[in-house]
Amino acid sequence: MTTERYNPRAVEPRWQKAWDEAKLYEARSDAPGETYYVLEMFPYPSGRIHMGHVRNYAMGDVVARYKRARGFNVLHPMGWDAFGMPAENAAMQNRVHPAKWTYENIASMRAQLKSMGLSLDWSREFATCDVEYYHRQQMLFLDFLDAGLAYRKKSKVNWDPVDMTVLANEQVEDGRGWRSGALVEQRELVQWFFKITEYADDLLEALDHLPNWPDKVRLMQKNWIGKSEGLMVRWQLAGGTAPAGHDELTVFTTRPDTLFGASFLAVAADHPLAASLARNDPALADFIAECRRAGTSAEALETAEKNGYRTGVEAVHPFDPAWTLPVYVANFVLMDYGTGAIFGCPAHDQRDLDFARKYELPVTPVVLPSREDPTVFTIYAEAYGGDGVLFNSRFLDGMSPQEGFEAVATRLGETMLDGAPQAVRKVNFRLRDWGVSRQRYWGCPIPVLHCETCGVVPEARENLPVRLPDDVEFDKPGNPLDRHPTWRQATCPRCGGGARRETDTMDTFVDSSWYFARFTSPRAETPTVPAIADAWLPVDQYIGGVEHAILHLLYSRFFVRAMKATGHLDLVEPFRGLFTQGMVVHETYKDGRDWVPPSDVAFKEVDGQRQATRVSTGAPIEIGGIEKMSKSKRNVVDPEDIIGSYGADTARWFMLSDSPPDRDVIWTEAGAEGAFRFVQRLWRLVGDAAPHLGDAARPASVTGETALAIRKAAHRTASGVTADIERLGFNKAVARVHELVNTLAGALGDLARSDDETKAAAAEALEFLVKLIAPMMPHLAQECWTVLGNEDFVAARSWPQIDEALLRDDSVTLPLQINGKKRGDLTVPADASKADIEQAALDSQVVRDALNGGQPKRLVVVPGRIVNVVV
RNA sequence: GCGGGCGUGAUGGAAUGGUAGACAUACCGGACUUAAAAUCCGGAGGCGCAAGCCGUGCGGGUUCGAGUCCCGCCGCCCGUACCA
Numbered sequence: 005m006t007t008e009r010y011n012p013r014a015v016e017p018r019w020q021k022a023w024d025e026a027k028l029y030e031a032r033s034d035a036p037g038e039t040y041y042v043l044e045m046f047p048y049p050s051g052r053i054h055m056g057h058v059r060n061y062a063m064g065d066v067v068a069r070y071k072r073a074r075g076f077n078v079l080h081p082m083g084w085d086a087f088g089m090p091a092e093n094a095a096m097q098n099r100v101h102p103a104k105w106t107y108e109n110i111a112s113m114r115a116q117l118k119s120m121g122l123s124l125d126w127s128r129e130f131a132t133c134d135v136e137y138y139h140r141q142q143m144l145f146l147d148f149l150d151a152g153l154a155y156r157k158k159s160k161v162n163w164d165p166v167d168m169t170v171l172a173n174e175q176v177e178d179g180r181g182w183r184s185g186a187l188v189e190q191r192e193l194v195q196w197f198f199k200i201t202e203y204a205d206d207l208l209e210a211l212d213h214l215p216n217w218p219d220k221v222r223l224m225q226k227n228w229i230g231k232s233e234g235l236m237v238r239w240q241l242a243g244g245t246a247p248a249g250h251d252e253l254t255v256f257t258t259r260p261d262t263l264f265g266a267s268f269l270a271v272a273a274d275h276p277l278a279a280s281l282a283r284n285d286p287a288l289a290d291f292i293a294e295c296r297r298a299g300t301s302a303e304a305l306e307t308a309e310k311n312g313y314r315t316g317v318e319a320v321h322p323f324d325p326a327w328t329l330p331v332y333v334a335n336f337v338l339m340d341y342g343t344g345a346i347f348g349c350p351a352h353d354q355r356d357l358d359f360a361r362k363y364e365l366p367v368t369p370v371v372l373p374s375r376e377d378p379t380v381f382t383i384y385a386e387a388y389g390g391d392g393v394l395f396n397s398r399f400l401d402g403m404s405p406q407e408g409f410e411a412v413a414t415r416l417g418e419t420m421l422d423g424a425p426q427a428v429r430k431v432n433f434r435l436r437d438w439g440v441s442r443q444r445y446w447g448c449p450i451p452v453l454h455c456e457t458c459g460v461v462p463e464a465r466e467n468l469p470v471r472l473p474d475d476v477e478f479d480k481p482g483n484p485l486d487r488h489p490t491w492r493q494a495t496c497p498r499c500g501g502g503a504r505r506e507t508d509t510m511d512t513f514v515d516s517s518w519y520f521a522r523f524t525s526p527r528a529e530t531p532t533v534p535a536i537a538d539a540w541l542p543v544d545q546y547i548g549g550v551e552h553a554i555l556h557l558l559y560s561r562f563f564v565r566a567m568k569a570t571g572h573l574d575l576v577e578p579f580r581g582l583f584t585q586g587m588v589v590h591e592t593y594k595d596g597r598d599w600v601p602p603s604d605v606a607f608k609e610v611d612g613q614r615q616a617t618r619v620s621t622g623a624p625i626e627i628g629g630i631e632k633m634s635k636s637k638r639n640v641v642d643p644e645d646i647i648g649s650y651g652a653d654t655a656r657w658f659m660l661s662d663s664p665p666d667r668d669v670i671w672t673e674a675g676a677e678g679a680f681r682f683v684q685r686l687w688r689l690v691g692d693a694a695p696h697l698g699d700a701a702r703p704a705s706v707t708g709e710t711a712l713a714i715r716k717a718a719h720r721t722a723s724g725v726t727a728d729i730e731r732l733g734f735n736k737a738v739a740r741v742h743e744l745v746n747t748l749a750g751a752l753g754d755l756a757r758s759d760d761e762t763k764a765a766a767a768e769a770l771e772f773l774v775k776l777i778a779p780m781m782p783h784l785a786q787e788c789w790t791v792l793g794n795e796d797f798v799a800a801r802s803w804p805q806i807d808e809a810l811l812r813d814d815s816v817t818l819p820l821q822i823n824g825k826k827r828g829d830l831t832v833p834a835d836a837s838k839a840d841i842e843q844a845a846l847d848s849q850v851v852r853d854a855l856n857g858g859q860p861k862r863l864v865v866v867p868g869r870i871v872n873v874v875v
Numbered sequence: 876g877c878g879g880g881c882g883u884g885a886u887g888g889a890a891u892g893g894u895a896g897a898c899a900u901a902c903c904g905g906a907c908u909u910a911a912a913a914u915c916c917g918g919a920g921g922c923g924c925a926a927g928c929c930g931u932g933c934g935g936g937u938u939c940g941a942g943u944c945c946c947g948c949c950g951c952c953c954g955u956a957c958c959a
Contacts, residue, residue: 009913220879224954227878232958257959270959310957336957346959354876355957434958553954614901662887662899670887674900681913682899688914739889739898746898749915819894824940826894864939870893874939 007691010684012651016783020121028799029068029123031079033524033536040076041540042068043520045548045556046083049109049131050090053116055588055633055659055671056549058643062656062780063585063665063734064547065122069779070729072123073803079540081523082117082124084110084131087138087447088512089167095446095478102446103474106133116644120652121782123799128526132515137522138448139469140531141514145451146462147570153199154440156460160340161439163191168481169443170195196450196508197437200562204229204433207561216581218666221553228554230434234258235413236343237427239269242318242328247280252421253319253331256342256432260416261408262349264397265370267360269319270312270334272344278333281315288313288333295335310359311335322416322426323398334359342432350387357387370397371405438559440511443483445476447509455496455503464497470505483507516556517563520546521573530572537573542580550584557582583732586668588659590639592628599638600625602673603645630670641671653781654680660734660780682742683784686777689749690770690788696755697767697792710751710758711765717747718769719810725776726803738780744773767792772804820845821872822854830871838865845871 023029033039044064047057068080084106091102098105110131117124130137148154162171166186170193181188200207208229211222237260239253253269271277273295282289291313312332321327329347336355337346350360351369360367367383371392378395394400399415400408416427441450449470451463463470473491476484485491485507496503518531524540525533541564557579564578593600595618604619616625633640646655658679663669706712721744728737752766770792778785778798789798813834818841820828828850832841842865845851851860854875862874 220954223879227955230958234959255959259959334957336959338958341958343959348959353959355959432958550953664888667881667888672887672900675887678900684913735887736889736898742898817894821893821940824893824938829894862939864893866893870940872893872939 007688010687010784010787012653012683012783013648015787016119016121016651016653019783019786020118023121023123023797023799024126026797027127028797029080029125030127031077031081031125033077033539035077037075037077039079039540040071040545041079041520041543042071042545043081043523043543043547045546045552046085046516046519047113048085048088048090049106049113051109051112053113053643055641055643057117058120058655059588059659059665059669060547060549060585061117061120061122062659063583063732064545065120065124065656065782066660066729066734066779067545067547067732068123069782069799070803072799073775073778073801075802078123079523080122080124081128081526082122082126083129083519083523084113084133085512085516085519086110086131086133087509087515089444089446091446092444092478099478101474101476103133106131106446116647119644119647120656123782128523130519130522130526132448132512132519133446135469135471136527137519138515140522140528141448141510141518142451142463142468142470143465144518144531144567144570144572145510146465146468147572148198148566149452149462151566151570153202153566153569154196155199156194156196158192158194159197159439160190161193161195162188163193165189167444168483170439170441193441195439195441196510197439198514198562198566200438200559201433201435203562203565204231204435205431206565207435207558210561210577214577214580214582217579218582218584221550221557221582221584224553225558228435228558232258232432232434234430234432235260235409235416235427236430237263237322237347237416238421238424239319239322239347240421241331242320245316245318246277247284250277250280250317253277253345254343255345255347256430257347259349259352259405259409260412260427261394261397261400261403261405262352262370263321263323263347263412264400265349265351265368266321266329266347267350267365267368268330268332268348268356268363270332270337270346270348270359272337272339273333273335274339275333275337275344277317277331277345278315281317281333285315288315291333295333310355310362312359312363314363322419330365332363340436341434351383352387352389354387354389357383357385368396370394370400438511438562440514441508442511443486443507444509445472445478445484447512448515449485450506450508450510452506453494453496453503454506455499455501457501458496458498458503461496461498461503463494467497485509513555513559517559518567520560520578521564521567532567532572534571534573538575541573541575542578545581545583546579547583547585549587553584583666585665586663587632588671589630589668590633590641590671591630592637592639594626594628595621595623599636601638602641633671646676650676650680651683651783653784654683657682657738657781661738662735665732665734682745683781685749686745686773687784687788689745689752690774690791693748693752693755693766693770694791694793696758697763697770706761706765708759708761711761714748714751714762714765714769715807716810717744717751718765718772718804719806722772722776722804723806723811726806729779734780737776741773741777744769744776748773774798775801775804816868818869818871820848820850821870822850823874824872827854834868836867838867841865841867841871845873 042064044060068078072078086106091106094100094105095102145154164171164181164184164186166184171181208231211225234257237255237257241250241252273292278292282292312334315331315333317331318328319331348356350357350367352371369381369383372378372381372395373390373392394403394408400411413429417425419426451468451470453461453463455461473488476488478484492505494503494505520543521532521537524537560578564575567573568575593605600618605616605625606619607614607616616627618625631637658676721740724740725737748769755766774785774788785798815831816834817829817831819826820830830844830848832844842863851873860873860875864872
């Protein structure tokens with residue numbers, strides 16, 4: 005009778021091996037069923053998986069297994085985002101070749117992932133540093149080059165002096181390199197770019213057609229692309245005040261309606277006008293130099309005082325030749341946005357207002373908020389950025405800002421200056437082209453050559469791949485490819501003369517921008533097989549961390565557009581559904597100034613207070629905040645330890661329990677133990693019941709009360725779990741399974757002496773239970789499945805068939821409220837009419853007491869929900 | 876600054892505008908045990924002997940009915956920033 009303890013250490017590897025041998029999870033594009041592509045963001049092979057991976061892949065695996073059970077033809081692959089700096093750092097520190105380091109890491113992480121029992125198609129595995137992969141990436145690069153989507157230009161770049169490489173704007177955070185944390189310098193270099201701005205509008209527009217993306221991510225992308233519609237306005241510079249060659253100044257504005265509130269113009273320190281003026285003005289030259297210095301330091305940006313230098317140049321107002329405004333050089337104007345020049349309207353822009361107050365410039369309000377008196381409305385310390393009616397604005401008076409915008413655009417558009425309109429409409433984007441050149445070794449070589457006679461020449465396609473040389477030294481900082489004795493020497497495919505190889509490699513974000521497409525034909529000679537890619541893509545459900553909300557997702561969205569333009573697939577968006585999961589966090593512990601790992605901390609309860617001591621020394625421990633697991637805080641729990649002691653199913657179950665998947669989950673030892681206890685409890689339930697189920701035929705309908713209750717519980721749980729998984733509400737699905745187990749544990753206690761009908765209901769309920777947990781705890785489910793007398797894989801079986809009739813009750817108990825407060829229950833037949841329920845309510849004792857013989861003021865009946873009597 | 880999200884028991888969290896606190900963790904009591912662990916049964920928002928009253932950050936509002944919707948505050952978290 006007593007079931008033996010479930011031993012995951014024996015069971016889990018056994019089934020993993022069996023699944024492997026059966027090739028259970030290998031996907032075929034010609035298999036029956038509608039395709040479904042589930043993908044979790046592939047890992048960087050750092051060497052060990054962490055709890056964040058466990059959570060991410062557990063979620064994806066639930067979706068994959070669930071969809072498979074629903075009859076979908078599921079693709080669920082895994083690979084490695086394997087190029088990047090850490091491998092080179094390891095090479096420099098430990099004198100190990102990046103390739104060796106990377107592939108060894110991959111081997112150990114693959115073993116760790118396999119111990120999780122994920123339903124992955126490992127036959128499609130690749131690493132982005134495999135030559136077979138970066139070969140195809142080079143093919144894509146050449147196609148992009150042909151299509152004008154890749155190009156070279158000299159540009160000011162963000163130079164990371166520690167990593168000795170260029171960074172994209174996206175990779176600079178607060179003026180520091182995203183990886184090294186070093187202050188970024190500006191340098192002029194010739195770089196390779198992808199023309200992501202070509203699709204700026206489309207990338208923005210298409211966000212509205214991604215309903216299965218989190219609003220948050222769509223918004224972040226929208227802000228990043230930063231579209232603004234405005235006017236390029238040409239201002240004449242007053243004769244005699246401006247240097248030769250500067251007759252006018254063009255300004256970009258999104259608020260031409262506030263033109264009559266303008267009180268100054270300002271140009272960036274790098275603006276050509278500023279440069280011209282500085283030649284004869286040492287004080288201005290000093291000011292500009294100071295701006296540049298401040299511009300590169302992050303602290304200066306933080307404190308950000310608005311500083312300006314009055315140049316003496318005067319600009320003529322576009323609508324009034326007699327009205328001139330001073331032109332400043334200002335530290336807050338950016339050369340690389342718009343035209344590098346602005347007009348300031350202090351009343352309606354806080355930054356302009358701060359500037360105007362500092363330099364005592366006029367502040368004229370031109371937008372009147374509703375219900376304000378135009379004769380007294382005054383701007384004090386805060387600019388007014390809201391809507392209203394234009395005033396103090398001559399011919400614009402009385403218009404809305406939108407009407408004002410149009411009126412100014414029209415009038416200035418018709419005003420000709422030197423044969424060109426004084427203003428034209430212009431759409432500006434914050435988004436810049438994507439600089440992909442990296443001065444690193446461990447990346448995909450850019451397949452071009454520099455020929456002395458032909459210039460920049462793409463490598464011939466038949467000469468691909470351009471392989472990374474193995475024999476490189478990492479004893480000095482910088483790019484080892486530059487120092488390689490022979491690798492750079494090549495032959496120009498155009499003229500046959502000597503040429504020098506490009507030594508830049510591609511940003512590793514390029515590698516991850518199309519891997520999801522490669523998974524559809526991972527061994528193809530071409531980057532994709534379009535027909536197959538189009539059959540699988542887009543990815544139906546993509547799951548990963550929100551930290552990739554902008555960069556990786558935006559680059560991938562660009563890539564499918566560029567790949568479509570070059571004929572590699574026919575796709576609008578890469579990811580139909582996106583889910584961003586929360587982090588795994590853990591308490592921190594401190595012994596004095598030292599961080600202490602959780603494994604070295606023991607707890608006890610003293611007077612209701614949790615106290616901690618250090619196991620190794622007995623020292624008292626201070627319990628700190630709950631933070632993201634990190635090496636520096638030492639609050640890391642190693643999945644391998646957890647899987648080794650509790651098993652993969654326990655780790656998976658705990659990761660799915662309790663916390664909503666988009667929020668952070670706190671890893672606790674108690675929580676893990678609780679999950680393990682549940683594993684054992686479920687195992688006992690199935691094991692104890694299995695011998696008594698017999699082969700009782702499953703009746704079409706049941707009459708016994710217990711049997712019916714069992715069936716209802718099973719079908720209702722199945723229905724609820726189905727809905728929860730569809731919405732990725734894993735924590736709720738877990739709660740429902742708990743409920744079912746609680747119910748069954750009570751109902752099946754005396755199964756040996758039950759009638760056949762009850763035994764049959766129990767058999768069905770246990771089958772349901774096992775199928776419902778199978779996506780989350782596949783090993784336990786399979787072991788239970790076997791105990792229930794099955795010889796096949798539960799993972800290959802279909803999802804429980806739900807009998808809708810069992811979801812309904814014959815009678816329902818409604819809460820009975822008096823004046824909105826619950827005063828009793830009312831049990832009525834499920835099909836009772838509204839009138840019947842009303843009558844039943846009026847007949848009830850509580851209502852009669854409350855009415856005291858009178859009539860109710862109102863009677864609210866929501867069938868199936870509630871009854872409310874207002875007296 | 877701007878944008879977004881969130882505030883519910885001791886804790887993680889449930890709750891299409893309809894019985895607030897499902898489920899779990901921790902806790903308390905009981906059974907089993909020489910004992911402990913495991914397991915099983917039971918308890919539990921607060922106040923109150925009870926009837927009952929009060930309870931979802933605070934203050935208003937809409938509604939028969941508000942954790943949920945609206946307005947105004949407070950607090951925390953995340954993203955982002957001289958973007959004209």
